[in-house]
Amino acid sequence: MKKTFTQIVTLLVCLISSAFAQVKPLNIIRDSIYSNTLKEKRSIEIVLPVGYSDTTAAKYDVIYITDGEWNTQIVANIERFLEIQFIPANIMVSLPNTMLQGQNMRGRDLTPTRTGGDPQSGGAANYIAFIKTELMPYINKKYHTTGMNTYHGGSLGGLFGMYTLMKEPRLFQSYLLADPSFWWDKDYLPKLVRDSIGKIDLNNTTLLVTGREGEPAKEQRVIVMDSIIRQAAPAGFHYKLMLYNDETHNSMIFRTVYDGLKLTYHGYNKPGLNFYPMNGVLLKDKPLKMHFLGDFVKELHYTTDGSEPTMASPRIEGNEFTLLNTKQLNLKELTYRPGYEQQVSANFTIGSTLPAGSQIKNFTPGGWNYTYYEGSWNSLPDFKKLKPLKKGWADKDFDLGKLPKQQNFACVFNGQLEIKQTGYYIFGLRSDGVSTMYINNQLILNQQTVGIQSYVLPLQKGFYSMKVEYLAKQNKPALDILYAPENSDGGIIPLELRYGDAK
Structure with a gap:
């Protein structure tokens, strides 16, 4: 079955993503730190990204997890799964609760006020101080961190997260609160949020609050909190409420981690921005559709005046964009978590149709001629100065894998391309080496890295001279010569449109 241009590019994206698909077992590092603030030794559990090394410069965001005795495995495994396509790798730091004389002290550390029902409650301010002044500096010194942090907590941990957001809004850049207990102390938190949210810096901060539909959301005071936040939330604050109808108070953790980390990295695109055409020639007043590939392009904004796109710039909806007299298209995939934006440009000239010629005498359809060279080059050599070791006819039976060598060789393909109908044609090269394409002796593609250029x-309508040069270095040789006629998916250039001297 012939693959279309879109299928080939999409396949490349899938192959890149599949490299992350092997989720390895967790390696939980158990550590501890003495807290002068809390006057006690605190256990901590750390999960490092796969491939983490002290000798490399790579840095990672950090997820801080409360109720670690329950949540370390849950959060870490879901995070590892999300790494496949949705988020970058994170360091995870989990905080098991302290046990004193058989009593779990989460009610002390995670609550902002003392109530008669729990005489040890109300220690949240001290717990924030411990995280800010002792735990985070310890983690940042010991591991390669970016300084960007995510918080996850459920129930009372969700209460603590919202309290932290009001008191230390820049401590974390993202807050994931699972079925939070906003009812605490006669709605203390909803009142605090109403008084504080308009006065604090929440720019580029992400907050996900989750709850159970119906009465549970009301009892947890999630609905009340949602109303307060929506009325007073400032611009640049990325807030979302998600209610589920098929979860329990405890199972909310799973959904909150999954949806919360996706929201945290909204706009993140692991495979990169893949689109075609990337460059070329447009006709005045004749539109052309540009195609974007992948399912994760969420916040792709653009400008055509040379400026850098922002959230205020127009957004590309769907997987197509119409080019019309466009000379420069700046594209930027914006993210909720700063530092993961991707920016590319597509440049076009407004020109005229390239004139066609006639079929060369004795040229027949079915393939192109090729010449084969061997050598250890870092870039394409000057083939005019080299003598080919082999010549042949690249027809349906031609296979790069059957050439004398599989590395350190070069091939040059020459012939004609028949164009059946006047219009736009998008050309592409995908190779695991270095490749170039010439049409009528004009260099149109110069691919220097693994991937696709277009x-x-x-x-x-008529015939055009074609030349494709390919250099295979250390990888398994692979070369796809692509084209897509206007309003068509296209694919590998059909052999019946390739003309050469078959003798």
Whole structure:
């Protein structure tokens, strides 16, 4: 079955993503730190990203997890799964609760006020101080961190997270609160949020609050809190409430981690921005559709005046964009978590249709001629100065894998391309080496890295000279020579449109 241009590019994206699909077992590092603030030794559990090394410069965001005796495995495994496509790798720091004389002290550390029902409650301010002044400096000194932090907590941990957001809003850049107990102390937190939210810096902060539909959301005071936040939330604050109808108070953890980390990295695109055409020639007043590939393009904004796109710039909806007299298209995939934006540009000239020629005498359809060279080059050599070791006819039976060598060789393909209908044509090269494409002796593609390059040309009905140069270095040789006629998915250039000297 022939693959289309879109399928080939999408396949490349899938292959890149599949490298992350092997989720390895967790390696939980158990550590401890003495807290002068809390006057006690605190256990901590750390899960490092796969491939983490003290000798590399790579840095990672950190997820801080409360109720670690329950949540370390849950959060870490869901995070590892999300790494496959949705988020970058994170360091995870989990905080098991202190046990004193058989009593779990989470009610002390996670509550902001003391109530008669729990005489040890009300220690949240001290717990914040411990995290801010002792735990985070310890983690940042010991591991390679970016300084960007995510908080996860459920029930009383959700209460603590909202309290932290009001008191130390920049301590974390993202807050994931699972079925939070906002009812604490006669709605203390809803009142605090109403008084504080308009006065604090929440720019580029993400908050997910989750709850159970119906009465549970009301009892937890999630609905009341949602109303307060929506009325007073400042611009640049990324807030979302998600209610579920098929979860329990405890099972909310799973959904909150999954949906919360996706929200935290909204706009993040692991495979990168893949689109075509990337460059080329457009005709004045004749539109052309640009195609974007992948399912995760969420906040792709653009400008055509040379400026850098922002959230205020127009957003590309769907997987197509119409180019019309466009000379420069700046594209930026914006993210809720700063530092993970991706920016690319596509540049076009407004020109004319490239004239076609006639079929060369004795050229027949079915393939192109090729010449084969061997050598240890870092870039494409000057083939005019080299003598080929092999010549042949690249037809349906031609296979790069059957050439004398599989590395350190080069091939040059020459012939003609028949264009059946006047219009736009998008050309592409995908290879695991270095490759170039010339049409009518004009260099249109120069691919220096693994991936796909693309270029659009308006062509007439007729014949065009073609030359493709390919250098295989250390990887398994692979080369796809692609084209897509206007309003078509296209694919590998059909052999019946390739002409050469088959003798």
